[in-house]
Amino acid sequence: MTFLQIAGLSKSYNNETTVLKDISFNVKAGEFVSIIGPSGAGKSTLLRCINRMVSISDGEVVFDHAPITKLKKRALRQLRTDIGMVFQHYNLVPRLTVIENVLHGRLGYKSTLQGVLGRFTEEEKEHAFFLLRKLGIEEHAYKRCDQLSGGQQQRVGIARALIQNPKLILCDEPIASLDPNASKIIMDHLKSITTELEITCLINLHQVEVAQQYSDRIIGLNQGEVVFDGPNYKLTEEKINHIYGTQMRELITV
């Protein structure tokens, strides 16, 4: 069952610099897909085209049977509530507490006034604590986010994405700023989101081996074009060289 369909997607800035060229692929519901490729290949832009954080120049993106290319304000907000996003730099509000940051994930469901007054229901708060418990950071709920370590902050970021009740989670290099240990915790959590909650996960990665280890499927991007698309076991050394344009042994992996 096709859940996310991308057809002929192109993105260029000022009609000059082309970032994405004619990208097409489909993602099935509950799939865990990694996107790998060198810096500047357009990975981040590709993710942001899916929740329309950047506008689409050409092509069609169909999310859950609805085309999203031309959505206007209100419909766009509604689309974004269905898509959670996790960032490399966590993007939490550092001066607010963990629980406040998690509840930001519910703002998409609120009217202007409800959101401005910070009216969150008891169920939403319960759910927030439940997620924090699941992620193992419940005891930090009332701490300010700038007191947490990187790995803990990223878990807050994941909780914020999950409380949206999303159908899809986009992760923009979620472990690029973390140490190997914290990276493993984060990747395990992301993996369990797909296996337990059956939420589709689209994740940008720099680490080829992490991508191979965790994902069902890998998409290789180079200079805005899909140069590899297949299950993880088909990603041979030759293909990796093709994606990165170098020899494998010249790359620092892990």
Add this chain to the structure above:
Amino acid sequence: METIVKSTYIKRKKNGSISLRAGNKSKFVIRMTMITLFVLTIAGFLLFDYTGLEIRTAVVETASNLYAMFFKPALNHFTWAEALYQIGVTMGLAVLSTIIGAVIAFFLALTAAANLSKEWVTKVVRVIVAFIRAVPTVLWVLIFAIAAGLGSEAAVLGMLFHSIAYLVKAFSEAFEEVDKGILEALRAAGSGWWHVVIHGIIPSTFTYLLSWTFLRFEINFSVAVAMGAAAGAGGIGFELFMASGFYFDLNEVGFITYAILLIAIILEVFSTQLKNRYFPSSVRN
């Protein structure tokens, strides 16, 4: 043996040592500016009109005036209670113009911040605000005096006008400093514009907004003193004007100066305490 590396990328000074600055142009401009200012200062002193000046008498007289002001402060024309009341009036002028100004400036600053508003709106607001700021507060007060008449109304309006312009610039720059990742994360979760402002912008910039408002309050307090005299707005400034220009009572001028200084120090201590206690910029663990 000479081991100087020949490289096209290394910039060297005249004596051969390696330069650490990227370009020499800005350094040159700064140096020329300093030299020009220095020469102008010297020339200025040489060109003054010194006729009728007796340095000795001038110095002695000034010293005795200062002595009378600052070492023998006294109240002659009004009582302590009255002095306190007048200080209260001046504070009132400052508080009113700062608080109302800060509230209006907050909303205008949202439209003036490039990351929250459309480009043309930002530009229009900035140009208007820059124009208002370029005209001194006293002039605004006098302009408003045409409509409101000389007095506290004109003073508050004029100070308010200038405060808004000043705070819009300060606030909007604080807003633009907010990590754009925070805004992106909120928008990606489906938040509307007001949600981003309330939950992302305000918590991230609150301490800055507060300290800018306090800074403006201090400025407004001293402007309010001046307005008391210049625009007849009343308060301690008016008493200062009377003491110096009407009664020629230097002791009283000294007293009032001390009173103003004391208030300024209290305000400063109060604002620092408030900020450190309730709005720390970072929490140490």
